[in-house]
Amino acid sequence: MKLDFGGDTLPCSDFNANALCFLISALSYNLFALMRQLLPGELAQHRAITIRWCLYGMAAKVVKMGRQLFVKLAERHRMLLEQVLIALKAFEPPPI
Template sequence: MILWRLRYVYRAIATNRDTLSDCQTVHWYNQRAEDSENRIKELKLDFGGGTLPCSDFNANALYFLISALSYNLFALMRQLLPGELAQHRAITIRWRLYGMAAKVVKTGRQLFVKLAERHRMLLEQVLIALKAFEPPPI
């Protein structure tokens, strides 16, 4: 005869969010790390934060800070991208935006960049968004 032992797990959520109902508080608590795991994965896989270059702690700390800075700059740039690219990871944007097939043609004293029509429209959207960006005052 097998006796089933019932185990209870008790959890408590301490919060100062008085405006939320109990159900809303539990939902907020369950969603608190929704994007952080994806951000950590993106930092590790797309920006080299997963492997450290050497055994020196200070050098590794500097390397990781540079990786984090490049991720934060990319996250800022991603906010300026058109809606079709704004939710993609760095690898996808690298292939779709940075890796566009183009031909640079020099005629006389002028340079032309020849692109496919869909690439040209995307590049124009990105350039317009970058020109319209005003950094916050320091």
């Protein structure tokens, strides 16, 4: 959590602001841990920075043709994106 989600430094000297920053970092870590369960096997063990480069850093182009939107991207990225989207559709949230 320290390195990947900004938990290593505190933004200011105010205790309440630092507590809020820490809670936001903890929330993002927990959401990432939940998202990691949906990733394909080869990506599930990587750190957040690697996944950020692999998933969020994909180069794609959104094209509008007629009344439809298409996302154009490389074949290797398309396969990874399809795996993640299939896992998202099949995901059932845990009971509260």
